[in-house]
Amino acid sequence: MIDRFASGFDPFVIPFLIGMIFVLGYCIIGAIRLILQLDAEDKKKFFLSLITPKTIWKNIKDLFLNCLIHVKLWKRNKLLGYMHSSIAFGWFMLILLGHIECFVYMPHRVKLFYYPIFFNYFVAENEYTLRGAIFFFLMDFFLLVVLSGIVLAIIKRVRSRLFGMRRTTRPTLLDRVGLYSLWMIFPLRLLAESFTAHISGGSFLTIPMNMMFKAFLGDQMNMLPTWWAYSICLCIFMCVLPFTRYMHIPAEMLLIPFRNAGLTIKHARRGFAKAQVYSCPNCGVCIDACPMSIKKANIKDTTVYLNRNIRRRNEQRIEEISDKCLLCGKCTAVCQVGVDGPQMRIAQRSIRNYGLDQDYSGMDISAIKESVASEPSKDKVLYFAGCMTQLTPAISRAMESIFRKAGVDYAFMDKDGGLCCGRPILMAGRFDQARQLIHKNKEVIKASGAGTLVLSCPICYKIFREHYKLEGIRVMHHTEYMLELVRAGRLKLDGGAGSIVYHDPCELGRGCGIYEQPREVLRQTGELVEAEANRDMAICCGGSLGSLTLGFDKREDLTRNALHNLTVNDPDTIVTACPLCKSTFARYADKPVEDIAETVDKHTK
């Protein structure tokens, strides 16, 4: 290959250069700002992760699989997966191959920033080129791959249902500018390369196009305008990128290392939280997933709109959206980039100003302490029912009966009333108050000397597991504990419960990752059937304490929808493992609703 121009420059590269310098500058400054916003501990974690071989490898793997191949999308929907990976991976390969091509044929030009992008304009083919014809083929091939993705993208814009999406977000004006310029980039590249294919060479796509154009256009003058148009489209796309949904492309490259470093949201609007906001591609998958969006209600209160409003600094809407959410976590389960909707909302709730703060320092809990106090023993079990089980005493009665049948030495921590575990107040964003409750409860647990703490409420279980740090004490949900008893042969089940459907409570399933233990117990209790959407796709019962503002009168539709999902296989009994789900379902269900403890208690031999 030889240079067509001694200078190696043409004015049409200027728009591209402007766009590229702008977007690179913006992203680098933004990334530095977000890293600086992390607190000292997180910064240390982040920088350490960047030099730890294990996380380096994980970062590379995740970046490749998520940003380029979009593995998660493939799992969700093949068409959507192909569309995204063809554009992202195809474009990446075009850039990579362009640079390799430049390196092989024109090593003295590599230092020119724009040269590999507009390679085909600046070079002319000669007799030695054919040895590298594989490059031409690959370039055309990946261009075709990208173009096929663009065609799918255009179809998706018109008919999103074909791609398995019922509802999606409306793009903003700038989103549209970005979108249309992105669509135009690749057809223009094809045209530009086709017009120069007889000089620079090409392959199965560009050469025939070049011949075809010559047949009816025959004019060399078309060459430069198309290269200009290509460059201008690139410029427009890159200049609007930071202000559109396409910001998720560079932002995700920062979010993945952040997440792999083990960071958590510490501030509602800075650092990790901000990286999540910018990583949201506004795809709207969370709209269909949200249990509140049933009957087209509350669509604008989903996570995608939270991210949008945080970017727009619309404080009133941020507050409405973050207070209404049930914190069921389904948006996070379906999210392609892993925006943590519930944690984001709790963080928003935590920056409110209150004129009055709860204070439990003067509270005397010696009565509870005395009632459970005993010598430390590994075999002793402390049972904490929690507030919600207090409202559904059938569950705690069943638990006591199970303990007796299995011959467990147990103490009932809140038989005559106890403290709250702190999770509800934590979900309301009041961390200091939650810490005080945790401290008080810890005193009681330590005094009891028990080796195992059993909880019948997933809400309690989550906070006990994540925030209590009870060294030397096993924290178990009653489903886990019952499975242990059954496996040890201390509890024998008769299997006569008929057909059972199990509802995964949000806090237990998506919250703590416990899906199999209750199922294993129930398989021995009766015939287990599955709900239509189960495990991490389970639908919130609608009773969640996560929502601060959603009144109970507005939750009926949610509960009925969740019930409908549970009863598709016509089970005899609906079984759940959460007192709150139980009482919520019991309100509208036409089948008996039980807690797993009740079912097990009834069917022990």
Next chain:
Amino acid sequence: MMEFGFSISPSSTMNLDKVDFSLYERLCEIEPDAKKCMACGSCSATCTAGQWTGMSVRKVLLDIQRGKEAEAARLLKGCMLCGKCTMVCPRGINTRHLILSLCRIYGEDEK
């Protein structure tokens, strides 16, 4: 004076014409449901915190309706926000949010 072990309890008389209702009015503005309360006491009966801190949503509302802001604030400080009161309220009042709103509007004037 002779001590008999008895004393006169302080008067609990209040002149409703002179009481400052601004807090209650402000509460009704942001939580119109506050007016629905019929003081049945279901919230107090189920309250987790009541046993330990004296918290009672019914009492808080009554206190505010009588202008006893300081007393209401003392009770509110003991709330654990567990949400049981909301679940049992026969009038469907979102008491949990009502408590949060009250905590917010306390001290609003000083800002």
